[in-house]
Amino acid sequence: SILIIDFGSQVTQLIARRVREAGVYSEIAPFNNAKAAFERMQPKGIILSGGPSSVPDEGSPRAPDIVFESGLPILGICYGQQVMMQQLGGKVESGEHQGGGEFGRAMLNIKENCTLFDGLWSVGDEHQVWMSHGDKVTQLAPGFDVVATSAGAPYGFVADENRKYYGIQFHPEVAHTPGGAKLIAHFAHKVCGLAGDWTMAEFRATKIAEIRAQVGEGRVICGLSGGVDSSVAAILIHEAIGSQLTCVFVDHGLLRMNEREQVEKLFRDHYNIPLIVVDAEQRFMAGLDGVTDPEKKRKFIGGEFINVFEEEAAKIGGADFLAQGTLYPDVIESVSFTGGPSVTIKSHHNVGGLPERMNMQLVEPLRELFKDEVRILGKELGLNDLFVGRHPFPGPGLAIRIPGEVNKERCDILRKADAIYLEEIRNAGLYDKIWQAFAVLLPVRTVGVMGDARTYDSVCALRAVTSTDGMTADIYPFEAAFLSRVSTRIINEVKGINRVVYDYTSKPPGTIEWE
Numbered sequence: 074s075i076l077i078i079d080f081g082s083q084v085t086q087l088i089a090r091r092v093r094e095a096g097v098y099s100e101i102a103p104f105n106n107a108k109a110a111f112e113r114m115q116p117k118g119i120i121l122s123g124g125p126s127s128v129p130d131e132g133s134p135r136a137p138d139i140v141f142e143s144g145l146p147i148l149g150i151c152y153g154q155q156v157m158m159q160q161l162g163g164k165v166e167s168g169e170h171q172g173g174g175e176f177g178r179a180m181l182n183i184k185e186n187c188t189l190f191d192g193l194w195s196v197g198d199e200h201q202v203w204m205s206h207g208d209k210v211t212q213l214a215p216g217f218d219v220v221a222t223s224a225g226a227p228y229g230f231v232a233d234e235n236r237k238y239y240g241i242q243f244h245p246e247v248a249h250t251p252g253g254a255k256l257i258a259h260f261a262h263k264v265c266g267l268a269g270d271w272t273m274a275e276f277r278a279t280k281i282a283e284i285r286a287q288v289g290e291g292r293v294i295c296g297l298s299g300g301v302d303s304s305v306a307a308i309l310i311h312e313a314i315g316s317q318l319t320c321v322f323v324d325h326g327l328l329r330m331n332e333r334e335q336v337e338k339l340f341r342d343h344y345n346i347p348l349i350v351v352d353a354e355q356r357f358m359a360g361l362d363g364v365t366d367p368e369k370k371r372k373f374i375g376g377e378f379i380n381v382f383e384e385e386a387a388k389i390g391g392a393d394f395l396a397q398g399t400l401y402p403d404v405i406e407s408v409s410f411t412g413g414p415s416v417t418i419k420s421h422h423n424v425g426g427l428p429e430r431m432n433m434q435l436v437e438p439l440r441e442l443f444k445d446e447v448r449i450l451g452k453e454l455g456l457n458d459l460f461v462g463r464h465p466f467p468g469p470g471l472a473i474r475i476p477g478e479v480n481k482e483r484c485d486i487l488r489k490a491d492a493i494y495l496e497e498i499r500n501a502g503l504y505d506k507i508w509q510a511f512a513v514l515l516p517v518r519t520v521g522v523m524g525d526a527r528t529y530d531s532v533c534a535l536r537a538v539t540s541t542d543g544m545t546a547d548i549y550p551f552e553a554a555f556l557s558r559v560s561t562r563i564i565n566e567v568k569g570i571n572r573v574v575y576d577y578t579s580k581p582p583g584t585i586e587w588e
């Protein structure tokens with residue numbers, strides 16, 4: 074495996090992606106916790122990430138000594154290159170002293186041969202790379218030679234072949250460095266000598282063994298949301314421990330069209346996994362009665378979900394473990410230089426708090442995976458493309474897509490409109506191009522005319538966004554004809570809606586959901 078030491082770059086996760094794409098397992102650890110990660114992982118190579126700090130500044134982060142004492146190959150990227158130079162006896166100067174840095178596209182000129190790009194790049198070549206640095210190396214550490222340069226970085230690519238230390242000022246992990254992925258793969262395979270045979274099949278086998286070892290004879294309970302993550306986690310755990318696993322699916326009446334039936338069919342019929350479906354629509358609707366504040370909705374639904382789950386767990390005599398589909402982006406301890414508490418925009422609903430309350434340990438077999446890796450694992454476990462490619466759906470469900478008061482009647486109206494919208498998106502072949510698409514039912518009535526009669530009904534808003542992680546998002550630019558078709562169908566087929574609008578707001582400043 075390869076350990077990636079994080080100095081706070083925005084794109085550290087991409088380094089991990091590139092290494093895994095090369096068939097080598099990798100993990101990220103923050104610089105101030107890297108020693109522990111090193112001892113646990115026993116890696117075969119180390120990558121030092123970029124970061125926002127300035128090496129000459131007092132108190133700026135350093136790599137732990139163990140990195141240089143280990144005798145392992147090291148690749149330093151941007152700040153990682155600079156910090157390596159500084160720690161090994163070279164010099165770095167801040168941009169302020171030498172007039173500006175280099176940002177964006179740059180051309181790298183290859184001057185000498187180097188093991189890191191042997192067979193990829195040759196002396197005399199010019200390659201496009203992506204730079205983003207204010208500071209730069211101004212004096213090499215002993216043992217290093219320059220092997221490539223750019224206009225703004227005379228020490229753009231340095232190497233100490235004896236120690237297998239490489240320092241590069243540009244970012245090979247981003248798409249704007251077209252040869253970057255190959256360079257990272259080369260580091261893993263040729264420099265670190267790793268085989269590149271890390272596959273999902275192997276991950277599946279390893280995880281199954283781990284789950285068996287962790288759980289022993291214990292009982293595991295898993296809350297299913299109908300989404301990809303909890304489903305894949307449950308199927309994997311079931312493969313490991315069979316009937317020691319019980320799944321609970323809470324139908325809170327805030328699900329999409331046919332969602333409950335799909336989950337039942339998949340778990341009971343296809344996988345034969347013990348499944349308890351709780352019909353909790355009435356108690357959720359009763360609790361939501363008169364609640365219009367978005368945070369109050371979220372808090373009620375989150376709390377009630379835990380109540381229902383706890384009751385079901387008690388009925389089956391309790392469990393020793395709670396399974397969750399937690400993913401890697403949720404557990405990476407990222408380096409934060411901003412400090413201070415961040416503002417709560419929305420209270421996201423998950424089953425946090427439950428393990429302590431019920432005295433259960435967590436089983437989280439997907440903790441090391443990125444979302445698209447979970448999809449690959451899902452396919453490995455026999456899930457079809459349609460299921461693994463599903464758009465995300467929030468825990469509070471339709472309640473946060475019905476601004477104002479939520480009741481069964483309004484949920485039914487929204488379910489119909491949403492199903493038509495998604496059907497049209499699938500028919501147009503657009504589903505996989507969109508991160509998330511859904512309909513919203515507004516608490517506004519407007520006047521219309523249908524046939525010769527006046528109507529006075531609700532407005533439906535359509536939302537569709539592209540995103541990579543849900544943190545930022547852009548609107549999906551549908552063609553006008555597509556939107557007209559969806560609008561006509563919804564107004565004709567869904568009683569209670571007489572006007573359709575398209576939400577043209579990116580995130581930020583909007584959020585993806587409306588509440």
Ligand code: XMP
Pocket residue numbers: 419420421422423465466467468469509543544580583584585586587588
């Ligand atoms: P926002 O609306 O915050 O949404 O821009 C970002 C992504 O998170 C999803 N989302 C949730 N997912 N529980 C979840 O499991 C929640 O409470 C929740 N709220 C929002 C949202 O659907 C989008 O994909």
